[in-house]
Amino acid sequence: MNKLLMHPAAKPVIFLLCLLPFARLTYGAFTDGLGANPAEFLIRATGDWTLRFICIVLAVTPLRVMAKANALARFRRMLGLFAYFYVVLHLLCYSWFDMGFEWADIAKDIAKRPFILVGFSAFLLLTPLAATSFNRAIKAMGAKRWQMLHKLVYFIAGLGLLHFFWMRAGKNNFAEVFVYAAIIALLLGWRVWNYASKRKPKLSAGMRGGSSSEKSLRSSTG
Template identity: 65%
Template sequence: MEHARLAGRGAVATGPRAAAGRLLLHPAAKPLLWLLCLLPLVWLVAGAALDRLGANPAEALIRSTGDWTLRMLCLTLAITPLRLTLALPALARFRRMLGLWTFAYAALHLLCYAWFDMGLDAGEIARDVAKRPFILVGMGGFALLLVLAATSFNRAIRWLGARRWQRLHRSVYLIAGLAVLHFFWMRAGKNDFAEVAVYAGVLVTLLLSRLWLRRGRGATA
């Protein structure tokens, strides 16, 4: 019977989960993910250069960078639930990279808005922020993302202390809420909420799953 138990453990260790873990730890995994995250930006730049972004390329760039910010945020928030549910601790090594890509696309979204809509006029941007609440909400979310990106490195963890760093980075929940609210208000003028509902549903599911998994781990600790 003891031999059977050991054999069973060996089968698990060499099964699909172990193979997935080895793939996630492969030296090429991070560069491959980095390239995959870069592809949308390459596609947008190529589309702009070749005039393939439609009748209003500036609006296409603003919306596309905003969409990719939300997608990267969803992927970042999915890491912890997937890591715990699938028992794949190696997934954690990709969380920082996805978080930084979320910030990168948010920064591009802000740059496209400031450049194409406002002509990089700081006064005009300030007036627009005061006039349109969804712009203010977006700016608030970006400011929080900037703080998280600036403190995403090991030196910041040592400087802040692990507990304070974790509390600070839980503001990703607030960022997710602000991102959905920004998107909702932006689409409210056209009464088009289909995509908003999809992103809101995904983000709420991911946030609730993180809280449920954390509560479950505390109950069994």
């Protein structure tokens, strides 16, 4: 697995695969293949792909650990940038097709409709993650601060899910919402379990060390 993922062609192949949804939407837009309401189709499709890429990014670490495929980590940055690429497209489609690039109306809509506010907040939080996804940013910020910043992706995933839930609530269609909720819960739950399992041996070792110290103290005083 690692050997395959480290192949020079691996990154270009993943890059092209990530562009396939964009290529499909572009082709559909120019060939009248997006249904009766192409504007709505584009807005929803770009939003769906944003959430999918966030799930894919969250899946990298569990897959890397469980499959012992450390080379997966080299694709995480690219996948994260594609999540940002699709959220920018989502925002542009909404701003253009729904609002006609009327910035005052966009601001009012963000303030008036909670699900738009939540989605826009997720976009704002994702922006610094995309802007600092380069080696120079890691060096400038320091690894610890950079890691703390990029843990925002967990909160962003929650906001994206809430945005999706509210959007589907209008049509009382929650099937996909439950699927995404289950995936995100599983990926975040794995992280909690992994963190706890790493902490347990350390705590046990600390307790054993404390018991040994007490025994030594008793024997010396006895």
